[in-house]
Amino acid sequence: MNFCSDNVTAVAPEIMTALAAANQGAAMGYGNDDITRRVEKLVAQLFETEVAVFPVATGTAANALALSVVAPSYGAIYCHELAHINVDECGAPELFTGGAKLIDLPGANGKLDAALILDEVTNGALGNVHCAQPAAVSLTQATERGTVYKPGEILEIADLAHKHGLKVHMDGTRFANAVASLGCSPADLSWRAGVDVLSLGGTKNGAMAAEAIIFFDRTLAASFGYHRKRGGHLFSKMRFVSAQLEALLKDGLWLRHAEHSNKMVRRLADGIARLPGVHILNPVEANLFFVRMPEAVIAGLEADGFRFYREGGLGTIRLVAAFNTDPAHVEAFIASAARHAAAVPRHSAA
Amino acid sequence: MNFCSDNVTAVAPEIMTALAAANQGAAMGYGNDDITRRVEKLVAQLFETEVAVFPVATGTAANALALSVVAPSYGAIYCHELAHINVDECGAPELFTGGAKLIDLPGANGKLDAALILDEVTNGALGNVHCAQPAAVSLTQATERGTVYKPGEILEIADLAHKHGLKVHMDGTRFANAVASLGCSPADLSWRAGVDVLSLGGTKNGAMAAEAIIFFDRTLAASFGYHRKRGGHLFSKMRFVSAQLEALLKDGLWLRHAEHSNKMVRRLADGIARLPGVHILNPVEANLFFVRMPEAVIAGLEADGFRFYREGGLGTIRLVAAFNTDPAHVEAFIASAARHAAAVPRHSAA
Amino acid sequence: MNFCSDNVTAVAPEIMTALAAANQGAAMGYGNDDITRRVEKLVAQLFETEVAVFPVATGTAANALALSVVAPSYGAIYCHELAHINVDECGAPELFTGGAKLIDLPGANGKLDAALILDEVTNGALGNVHCAQPAAVSLTQATERGTVYKPGEILEIADLAHKHGLKVHMDGTRFANAVASLGCSPADLSWRAGVDVLSLGGTKNGAMAAEAIIFFDRTLAASFGYHRKRGGHLFSKMRFVSAQLEALLKDGLWLRHAEHSNKMVRRLADGIARLPGVHILNPVEANLFFVRMPEAVIAGLEADGFRFYREGGLGTIRLVAAFNTDPAHVEAFIASAARHAAAVPRHSAA
Amino acid sequence: MNFCSDNVTAVAPEIMTALAAANQGAAMGYGNDDITRRVEKLVAQLFETEVAVFPVATGTAANALALSVVAPSYGAIYCHELAHINVDECGAPELFTGGAKLIDLPGANGKLDAALILDEVTNGALGNVHCAQPAAVSLTQATERGTVYKPGEILEIADLAHKHGLKVHMDGTRFANAVASLGCSPADLSWRAGVDVLSLGGTKNGAMAAEAIIFFDRTLAASFGYHRKRGGHLFSKMRFVSAQLEALLKDGLWLRHAEHSNKMVRRLADGIARLPGVHILNPVEANLFFVRMPEAVIAGLEADGFRFYREGGLGTIRLVAAFNTDPAHVEAFIASAARHAAAVPRHSAA
Secondary structure, eight states: OBOSOTTSSOOOHHHHHHHHHHOSSOOOSTTOSHHHHHHHHHHHHHHTSOOEEEEESOHHHHHHHHHHTTSOTTEEEEEETTOHHHHSSTTHHHHHHTSOEEEEEOOGGGOOOHHHHHHHHTSSOTTOTTSOEEEEEEEESSOTTSOOOOHHHHHHHHHHHHHTTOEEEEEETTHHHHHHHHTOOTTTTTGGGTOSEEEEEOGGGTOSSOEEEEESSGGGGTTHHHHHHHTTOOOTTTHHHHHHHHHHHGGGHHHHHHHHHHHHHHHHHHHHTTSTTOEEOSOOOSSEEEEEOOHHHHHHHHHTTOBOEEOSSTTEEEEEOOTTOOHHHHHHHHHHHHHHHHHSOGGGOO | OBOSOTTSSOOOHHHHHHHHHHOSSOOOSTTOSHHHHHHHHHHHHHHTSOOEEEEESOHHHHHHHHHHTTSOTTEEEEEETTOHHHHSSTTHHHHHHTSOEEEEEOOGGGOOOHHHHHHHHTSSOTTOTTSOEEEEEEEESSOTTSOOOOHHHHHHHHHHHHHTTOEEEEEETTHHHHHHHHTOOTTTTTGGGTOSEEEEEOGGGTOSSOEEEEESSGGGGTTHHHHHHHTTOOOTTTHHHHHHHHHHHGGGHHHHHHHHHHHHHHHHHHHHTTSTTOEEOSOOOSSEEEEEOOHHHHHHHHHTTOBOEEOSSTTEEEEEOOTTOOHHHHHHHHHHHHHHHHHSOGGGOO | OBOSOTTSSOOOHHHHHHHHHHOSSOOOSTTOSHHHHHHHHHHHHHHTSOOEEEEESOHHHHHHHHHHTTSOTTEEEEEETTOHHHHSSTTHHHHHHTSOEEEEEOOGGGOOOHHHHHHHHTSSOTTOTTSOEEEEEEEESSOTTSOOOOHHHHHHHHHHHHHTTOEEEEEETTHHHHHHHHTOOTTTTTGGGTOSEEEEEOGGGTOSSOEEEEESSGGGGTTHHHHHHHTTOOOTTTHHHHHHHHHHHGGGHHHHHHHHHHHHHHHHHHHHTTSTTOEEOSOOOSSEEEEEOOHHHHHHHHHTTOBOEEOSSTTEEEEEOOTTOOHHHHHHHHHHHHHHHHHSOGGGOO | OBOSOTTSSOOOHHHHHHHHHHOSSOOOSTTOSHHHHHHHHHHHHHHTSOOEEEEESOHHHHHHHHHHTTSOTTEEEEEETTOHHHHSSTTHHHHHHTSOEEEEEOOGGGOOOHHHHHHHHTSSOTTOTTSOEEEEEEEESSOTTSOOOOHHHHHHHHHHHHHTTOEEEEEETTHHHHHHHHTOOTTTTTGGGTOSEEEEEOGGGTOSSOEEEEESSGGGGTTHHHHHHHTTOOOTTTHHHHHHHHHHHGGGHHHHHHHHHHHHHHHHHHHHTTSTTOEEOSOOOSSEEEEEOOHHHHHHHHHTTOBOEEOSSTTEEEEEOOTTOOHHHHHHHHHHHHHHHHHSOGGGOO
């Protein structure tokens, strides 16, 4: 009963089937195959616009490589202080950009604050040879706090970015969860809201190892192939990465997966929200949330066999649901939490 | 009937089976899983020594990441002028080392010449602040010309490297073919011959996307995990990379694959060697070779539906066999070549 | 009457004389000259310990190159959010380290807060493959706010750094001002307080273009020469950089210069501190300070021919004195400020 | 009596005078000063075209920074195998370009062979994602062998470069010697012959530490300031670098210096050319040459107090004259060589 992350799961059966189906005879390597070509068309259809699409196999690669073409080595990239690119990629953006600077900003609920970005890009750095040059903004959708940017929120940031000559990158590791949460079209949450390049996640949504870098501003894609190759991220048997993306994206599997994980987390949050001493720390809008609980409850849950990550200091945990989270596990979690919460002496339930 | 490369093939059924078997329930990510642990033990057994093993998914990543810990940014790495790291990785070694310099050397049949390396490391560069510092030698086994280094040949180079403080890397994309060809133990062709770190190929030998970086000098592995992560090459669902390696390496599948591809190429070479106008350009020791033929023969083969790469100027092609090359395709190739060669007017058969 | 910076000044006559004296005949290049050797001895004497010394010509080079040997490409360097390396070097540390991450921290009066550093190095990053690895702390002495770390303050940070395996770098662009301010020995403010490598400034203290990177932990110096050379910072006619350092450091010229600029700023601050509407924003401990003033006063000073930089929003300016600041300019500034301050209607003097 | 290099010399008196003259009062930093502005105009006049000019202080910086804007990180730069950027800069071009690949080519007398460059850029690398992308050609003028490219030779290479989308860089450390040797205008040897960016040397021609990066293709200059700054090569007291350039370039001092050093080397070569056992190895066209001599002669010269570098194996030395080489030293060298050569038994004079 694992609520640690959406990347500890197995692979969806539809994707295993697609891999088996792709395993027929020889195919030219490095993306010169039919499946990869079909994926590009499929993405264009889904996003209702022309795109350039590059499959890769890890989220870190999808982010860092996307950044490699939106920021020069002397550039600055604005991101949330909790952004995966800032705290969980061991400097991958710095490697692939040749040393660009991530400038991390605070912001409630994991979201960037347009006013703070504006401060940064108008503080005199632009054109000042002593300063890393404002080059891009990177947003995470859904955020690391499990919240979701609405189209207007993205647009506000993107407009200000574009006005000052910056590009907009979206870390869409959990983009599907945001689409499912808001009921918007993929286009509304990406290029129509000003996103220039999207790192679209697949691995956390049921794939084995598949992400897609999607360029809406296709001028950015011109040199991308070289960056991907020299990063070691161009697969010879590319069709097996592409087949995962195709299986996810056609017939809406990606959204069904996201709807399920969102629903499981919604259920989980609702089930524990009113327990004594339990405080949910962010709006629950996607497939994860942070919650403060009495240590005794946390320890009780662990003793009952539930796994999850503790966050920062005492008493806060992160709960994540996946495409295949068993509703029975969710109910069991709620029951366990309720039982342990009831056992905590009332005055200590802070 | 594709003789282009050993990376255009499908995936071996045993490996598809292993992927399906790995797809059971949740498992902790990033290599903290049972299969990955078993792979490390399996490699240690096969190589008869303690090792540190890091699975990755592409050959370029396996090479460039290995180099990132054997050469500093101001280092020089000696390699053959035809080495994959030198001509086919779009600067990946330069990226991952932070700008180390590949110094490429000529050498018959794709092999490095120890005397030329010695010249380089004793030409005054060592300790000279103006020069990239001699740091490592990288050999390819089997070579890009389809030849194989014997243990003594490796040892000669490794001894001279170590004597001058250099590390020895082996690009073992086709290491299995070399082991199968020579009948040596993996240990004899690697650490016993002085290799410090081996990039062991799986993808060209029947896997979907799996390579292993194997450190015999385990002090080199200390910082490797960070380099792999910031390169975007640490897979969250690592077990699916490891499962491929396990399936290949246990029960000798990797060597049966290599024996087959070696045998197919041997048969192919024998079958065309005496045709008029046909000149095999290198000793045939692994699973590929280069051959010069009259253009009419090449064109005839292409017209008959055979696929292969032309090399350099007119009249030279490369032929590669894979783990699953159909013997009937080999016989068909020989027959086609013989037919077209016979049709070439004798005086032009040069 | 320029109070913009201590780098807009002319060169001290003693240093011009030293350059002329150095210009005698041929001398071997790249630091293999007598003057450079004498500088190393002189620094050792001054700092009362064995050192490795590397002259360079700019402060950015002195900082970024020093950092290149204290942090690996996957490392994290903790610094104050106002640090020159963080905001004024256009990514030089990122370039020379191959992409290490500066983690900038707040702190009163331009000083790092040991507690915040401790939080960072104990937050789970150490040994966690997803995180840039804590590698070094960089302090600025005197700080960008014109304050000075006392030996005990440095030692507290250095002890905690060393305890967790981090190195300590000091950006000593204005180290002389700190020594002069505290009356400590150079040793007390550097290695005895735990500093491993010091970038000692000369350019802002009367030189033409001369800084010294001083390694107290000489193991760090082993590869430094290569980094300096490949950064383009190894001068062929090195003696002319070294001659500047020699002239500064022998006979105490560097401290006399610093005492003068400190004194000028002390006088300036004292002279305007009690003017209506004038608020000095930091303790005045070295040769610069920040001060808030009514806009009318600032405009009046500008109209009277005084030059200085405005900082951030309205009403704050930075005043810097140099080794050769004319006391008459200081008095004139005070008089002008007093005159304009008196003319500001009392109720608006906020 | 030092014939080691033109960078072991003192500084020309005119340049010392210019430094003293520049040392008047405060001046805004980082190139916002009058002298730097005058240098840009002066260069434009001398080269008869509009230019963007950036002073730096070392030749390695001048080369590597120029390359940083003509080649992307995934680019290839073609150069002679003896080029300073290839063998004497410890990987500076790799650092500043973020890992571009130098592809070194052989060529008689230190000159690039247009046919070999053509082979490289038409060998299938262009647009091939596996290959470093042909980006630039770098020529050295005068060459490392002391020879000089004629305008037509440069143009042939530049035309072919431009035809394939490559930029042309010239390492002009000894550009003055080439101009003096050919009697061409600076324009004829640079932009009129297709050079896009020139690293113009000053240090080896009498300056203390001054080089200029001159962009004829000014679109390349757009981001250059950022690269220079983050390389640590933006001097706060820039006027002192610019003053050296101004002194050199105005009133023809740079050409008088070059004429002298060329003449001294011409005299030296003529004086020893017919001695028994002495073989001058390259055409003598600038201010250095390589010569083979009996070991006894070399040893004799050394014993007589002459200094020079030995090159490669036994019996070859390099002789360099500088702007201030004393004609008496040249005569003394010839006399010493003649004496020692006469003493060598005839049959061993090979």
